[in-house]
Amino acid sequence: MSSICLPAYPFVSTLMDAPGLDHAAPDDRDARDLRWSRLMAAAQAGDRRAYDKLLRECLPLLRQICRGRLRDATEAEDAVQDTLLTIHRARASYDASRPFRPWLVAITERRALDRIRARGRRSGRESALELAADLPAPTGSADAALDAERAAAKLRDAVQGLPESQRTALGLTKLQDLTLQEASVRSGMSIGAIKVATHRAVQTLRRRLTGKE
Amino acid sequence: MQSEDLIHRLAGDLHPVRPARPPGAATALWVGLATAVIIGAVLFWGLRHDLAERLASGFEAPQLMTALATGVLAAFAAFQLALPDRSRLWALLPLPAALGWLATMGWGCLQDFVKCGPEALHIGVSLPCFSFIIGLGLPLTMVMLWLSRHGAWFSPGPVAALGGLSAAALASIGLSLIHHLDGALMVLIWHGLSVLVVTAIAAKLGPRVMRLGRSG
Numbered sequence: 494m495s496s497i498c499l500p501a502y503p504f505v506s507t508l509m510d511a512p513g514l515d516h517a518a519p520d521d522r523d524a525r526d527l528r529w530s531r532l533m534a535a536a537q538a539g540d541r542r543a544y545d546k547l548l549r550e551c552l553p554l555l556r557q558i559c560r561g562r563l564r565d566a567t568e569a570e571d572a573v574q575d576t577l578l579t580i581h582r583a584r585a586s587y588d589a590s591r592p593f594r595p596w597l598v599a600i601t602e603r604r605a606l607d608r609i610r611a612r613g614r615r616s617g618r619e620s621a622l623e624l625a626a627d628l629p630a631p632t633g634s635a636d637a638a639l640d641a642e643r644a645a646a647k648l649r650d651a652v653q654g655l656p657e658s659q660r661t662a663l664g665l666t667k668l669q670d671l672t673l674q675e676a677s678v679r680s681g682m683s684i685g686a687i688k689v690a691t692h693r694a695v696q697t698l699r700r701r702l703t704g705k706e
Numbered sequence: 707m708q709s710e711d712l713i714h715r716l717a718g719d720l721h722p723v724r725p726a727r728p729p730g731a732a733t734a735l736w737v738g739l740a741t742a743v744i745i746g747a748v749l750f751w752g753l754r755h756d757l758a759e760r761l762a763s764g765f766e767a768p769q770l771m772t773a774l775a776t777g778v779l780a781a782f783a784a785f786q787l788a789l790p791d792r793s794r795l796w797a798l799l800p801l802p803a804a805l806g807w808l809a810t811m812g813w814g815c816l817q818d819f820v821k822c823g824p825e826a827l828h829i830g831v832s833l834p835c836f837s838f839i840i841g842l843g844l845p846l847t848m849v850m851l852w853l854s855r856h857g858a859w860f861s862p863g864p865v866a867a868l869g870g871l872s873a874a875a876l877a878s879i880g881l882s883l884i885h886h887l888d889g890a891l892m893v894l895i896w897h898g899l900s901v902l903v904v905t906a907i908a909a910k911l912g913p914r915v916m917r918l919g920r921s922g
Contacts, residue, residue, distance in 0.1 A: 534725075536720060537722065537723050537724075537725055538722050539720060539721055539722035540720075541717045541718065541720045542717075544716070544717045544720050545713060545714065545717035548713040548716065548717065549710070549713055552709060552710070552713070556709075570709060573709050574707075574709055574712050577709060577712055577713060577716060578712075578716075579859050581716045581719070581720075582859060583790065583856055583859040583860070584723055585723040585724060585725055585726050585856060586725075586726050586788070586789050586790060586856040586859075586860075587725065588725060588726070588728060588789075589725065590728075591791070595791040596789075596790055596791040598791075599790040599791040600790045600859075600860075603790065603860060672917075678712070678715060678716065678719065679707060679712065680707070681707065681715065
């Protein structure tokens, strides 16, 4: 049944033409898949070296898939990191008796699509704002627009003025909507530190923007 | 952070995990657990007095069989969808059995109508049916969500909804063994409504529950 997925991901076939990745002979490809499968089975048993090796070997493929989907290099790299986090969290879902590559590609696809959807939502909001800007201006709207612009600039300045740890925690938990665990892994901060930094960031912003404690 | 640094950090954070059971084995475990719970309920409340008569009449047996098929196939589909490399078309697997289940109940309504006339379409309130399926279906759904928790990363909504459907279908079988209901229409409405409620609650709240229990 897994092959039913393929028509939904037409770019998978383009990957087959990618230099250095899937141009290998079928036997080589099978051997590589078998090696990855063994490395993952070892990782499931707790072998850190095998896991490190596996992820580093898979990284070019993840990047290729994400860059095929997301034109923006930064966003593609974020999708790669989302994929790495998902592989880590969901590594128990891999069945070593099955090929590794379809499992890996399916996860990468999903995380890249999540990024595309998130970008779509963002651009939808931005388009709505642009459309709103084209509407005939009611009386006093110039003042309102100016106020909104000032407020946005004030918010940007306030966020920029936060200590780096607070800015990072706020960005990961509130803007990228990562879980505390994911934010912790991504930033290298402990979960407790993430919680404290996010709380302090919100408090600081509230204080700076409203003047209230 | 660079992806290479993230890999280094993830490898450092690695601890052993038990690979998820294949869908067939997970379904067998789930059906075994649900059967144990239903047997416990039957031992506690006792078999309904007219079960043999109803089975012989030909109405109850197809209904139980299609409910069982719905419960088992919905569970198997949920465990398939909980894995990233499986087709989303697995979600359709329990559909024929669920339609068959509805059809057997609808056919029972028709038979009752032919036999008893309009009186067969009398609708009463059967809160015990409703509360039994909800009361048994929701805890069973929690077990199902735990067993399929890997799906939290991939298709939490469909996995939870199918898990709820499976739990409710099996709870409905338990109810049919215990509780006496006059009239196929009553069975259709109260069993059907309860199954819908459990499935809807599972679809709505299940993904959050799975996120709490997801591994790693």
